[in-house]
Amino acid sequence: MKFNKTVSVSAAFIVLALGVSGLPAVAEEFDEMDIEHWQEEYMTVVDRGDKAFHGGLGNENTVSCDQCHPNGANIHPETYPKFQTQLGKVVVLGEMINWCIMNPLEADALPLDDAVMVALQAYIHHERRGVALAPGKH
Numbered sequence: 066m067k068f069n070k071t072v073s074v075s076a077a078f079i080v081l082a083l084g085v086s087g088l089p090a091v092a093e094e095f096d097e098m099d100i101e102h103w104q105e106e107y108m109t110v111v112d113r114g115d116k117a118f119h120g121g122l123g124n125e126n127t128v129s130c131d132q133c134h135p136n137g138a139n140i141h142p143e144t145y146p147k148f149q150t151q152l153g154k155v156v157v158l159g160e161m162i163n164w165c166i167m168n169p170l171e172a173d174a175l176p177l178d179d180a181v182m183v184a185l186q187a188y189i190h191h192e193r194r195g196v197a198l199a200p201g202k203h
């Protein structure tokens with residue numbers, strides 16, 4: 066009960082704060098052109114990830130993701146975060162991608178917000194779009 070009270074008090078505070086500061090209570094507006102633009106940006110990143118996945122990472126040993134994962138669709142991004150035995154803990158998708166980058170590809174791990182890492186994840190997720198989220202699943 067104590068928890069509920071705290072939540073409603075916080076909610077009331079936020080409503081009050083917005084009212085006082087005069088911020089609009091609705092989300093920012095956008096139109097069809099915005100959506101088209103965002104979609105184009107998104108697909109550009111997916112395509113970049115597609116290329117990186119299929120041999121575009123420039124690693125010295127030339128091993129590529131698609132040699133073991135013929136396309137992004139046979140891996141399961143929807144099951145992350147999950148426990149991975151290779152890493153001995155619950156990890157996000159990017160940490161597992163880095164495991165493959167460091168081991169089979171023998172390259173340096175990427176920062177999780179690196180543009181190539183984002184592109185790889187965009188491609189892998191895009192290949193599995195529509196699949197229900199199942200975090201933790203094996």
Ligand code: HEC
Nearest residue numbers: 128129130132133134140141142161162165166169170185
């Ligand atoms: C030599 C083979 C090999 C290569 C090359 C390889 N991987 Fe993997 N990958 C594996 C193995 C083995 C696993 C672990 C499977 C498991 O534990 O379920 C794995 C797991 C993954 C997973 C997690 C799959 C899941 O369903 O949990 C992702 C994501 C992944 N790899 C992405 C990549 C990416 C991106 C690349 C290229 C940078 C890559 N892999 C290159 C062998 C490889």
